Amino acid sequence: MSNEPSQRDIDTQIAEQAGRTGLDHPSRDYPAYRSSLLRYPTQALTVIRDPEAVELTGPVFGVTDVTELDHDLTQGGFAEPGGQRITVTGVVKDRQSKPVRGQLVEIWQANAAGRYAHQRDQHPAPLDPNFTGFGRCLTDDEGRYEFTTIRPGAYPWRNHRNAWRPAHIHFSLFGTAFAQRMVTQMYFPGDPLFPYDPILQSVTDPAARERLVATYEHDLSVPEWSLGYRWDIVLDGPAATLFEEDGR
Amino acid sequence: MTGLPPTPAQTVGPFFGYALPFTGGGDIVPISHPDAITVHGYVFDGAGQPIPDALVEIWQADRDGGLTGAPGSLRHDPVDGSVVGRDHVEFTGFARVPTDADGHWAVRTVPPGAHSANATPYLAVAVFARGLLHHLYTRVYLPEHATALSADPALSGLPADRLSTMVAAAERDRRYRFDIRLQGEGETVFLAFE
Numbered sequence: 001m002s003n004e005p006s007q008r009d010i011d012t013q014i015a016e017q018a019g020r021t022g023l024d025h026p027s028r029d030y031p032a033y034r035s036s037l038l039r040y041p042t043q044a045l046t047v048i049r050d051p052e053a054v055e056l057t058g059p060v061f062g063v064t065d066v067t068e069l070d071h072d073l074t075q076g077g078f079a080e081p082g083g084q085r086i087t088v089t090g091v092v093k094d095r096q097s098k099p100v101r102g103q104l105v106e107i108w109q110a111n112a113a114g115r116y117a118h119q120r121d122q123h124p125a126p127l128d129p130n131f132t133g134f135g136r137c138l139t140d141d142e143g144r145y146e147f148t149t150i151r152p153g154a155y156p157w158r159n160h161r162n163a164w165r166p167a168h169i170h171f172s173l174f175g176t177a178f179a180q181r182m183v184t185q186m187y188f189p190g191d192p193l194f195p196y197d198p199i200l201q202s203v204t205d206p207a208a209r210e211r212l213v214a215t216y217e218h219d220l221s222v223p224e225w226s227l228g229y230r231w232d233i234v235l236d237g238p239a240a241t242l243f244e245e246d247g248r
Numbered sequence: 249m250t251g252l253p254p255t256p257a258q259t260v261g262p263f264f265g266y267a268l269p270f271t272g273g274g275d276i277v278p279i280s281h282p283d284a285i286t287v288h289g290y291v292f293d294g295a296g297q298p299i300p301d302a303l304v305e306i307w308q309a310d311r312d313g314g315l316t317g318a319p320g321s322l323r324h325d326p327v328d329g330s331v332v333g334r335d336h337v338e339f340t341g342f343a344r345v346p347t348d349a350d351g352h353w354a355v356r357t358v359p360p361g362a363h364s365a366n367a368t369p370y371l372a373v374a375v376f377a378r379g380l381l382h383h384l385y386t387r388v389y390l391p392e393h394a395t396a397l398s399a400d401p402a403l404s405g406l407p408a409d410r411l412s413t414m415v416a417a418a419e420r421d422r423r424y425r426f427d428i429r430l431q432g433e434g435e436t437v438f439l440a441f442e
């Protein structure tokens with residue numbers, strides 16, 4: 001027997017924290033995700049209520065930062081990548097329902113076989129020379145983003161014995177304030193791996209967890225081309241951003 | 249805070265390296281800039297081990313305290329579309345650097361100006377890592393502002409030894425050391441904004 005936890009061990013740890021409601025974000029201290037053990041602060045965060053804070057502004061991006069091709073992860077090879085082509089679109093808003101306009105959205109993901117174009121991903125699934133695995137775009141005037149990509153495969157990882165991540169797309173987002181910065185992951189509806197995954201389950205409130213799952217929307221599917229998914233994103237952030245209506 | 253419920257955070261994971269870092273991501277100004285400083289350090293875990301898969305982002309005011317920034321951190325090559333980085337004409341105020349295999353990161357920039365009257369200048373920092381389920385914020389204050397910082401009302405609740413984790417140490421040649429300790433002894437002060 002090795003020290004490697006079994007899925008049952010991880011299930012027990014997940015169950016211990018399950019249903020802690022009222023938390024929008026994962027607790028950084030989440031033992032079932034073993035990499036978190038030495039990487040969460042033990043001291044409480046220091047709360048800043050300074051309306052002059054630098055963090056209430058943030059970096060800006062524009063047409064020089066993104067090309068027209070960057071939102072399509074299936075272009076750039078010599079042939080079509082393997083797998084199911086999908087379109088993922090949605091609106092980025094702040095908590096006051098105000099659209100986040102002209103801001104940078106970045107994604108990265110495994111290919112259809114569940115393999116990342118990263119040298120540290122060495123599990124025996126094929127790389128796809130026709131799939132870049134990353135994309136970026138700017139939100140439009142309604143806060144909308146859109147990517148054309150391939151439905152990613154599930155992949156194994158070494159958190160515990162027989163650990164598999166549900167299919168997901170990593171997202172990186174900017175708001176108008178650095179304090180709204182967000183990195184998260186989008187999941188696909190109905191994935192049977194959800195209950196086994198400590199990263200998704202680290203969001204212990206079921207309603208919050210549901211907000212990480214895209215919806216299939218038939219009207220977004222393009223005939224003979226792609227299946228459509230919608231995933232709207234709400235950036236968390238300080239109440240002070242409310243008063244930045246005129247922004248820059 | 250009320251309003252729409254936010255989308256939960258998730259870890260950046262181990263595989264962001266081919267997607268998020270970009271050419272010149274740590275060079276807010278070029279090293280040849282007459283006012284350039286280097287801010288560098290390590291990211292450590294709770295066992296004191298360097299973290300080789302963290303990502304550090306900086307956002308800061310320009311020399312005059314201006315916080316408008318500018319686009320163009322990720323300028324593209326017009327021919328092949330690859331990211332070639334900024335042109336150093338505009339000051340974008342934004343840096344993004346992954347830690348190295350030894351947990352080390354470095355940015356080159358200019359000292360930020362005061363962003364409002366009597367404000368103590370600083371670099372705003374966001375830290376992402378595999379194993380970190382929700383990113384963290386801290387700040388880099390330069391040592392010449394340590395006295396002003398200790399009187400800063402926004403941080404007045406912190407004991408001196410905690411506050412000092414946000415003050416970089418002066419090294420030679422306009423170089424400043426700033427280590428980030430995610431957990432344990434000397435744990436960095438991390439911030440939440442309300």
Ligand SMILES: [Fe+3]
Nearest residue numbers: 168170261263
């Ligand atoms: Fe992943």
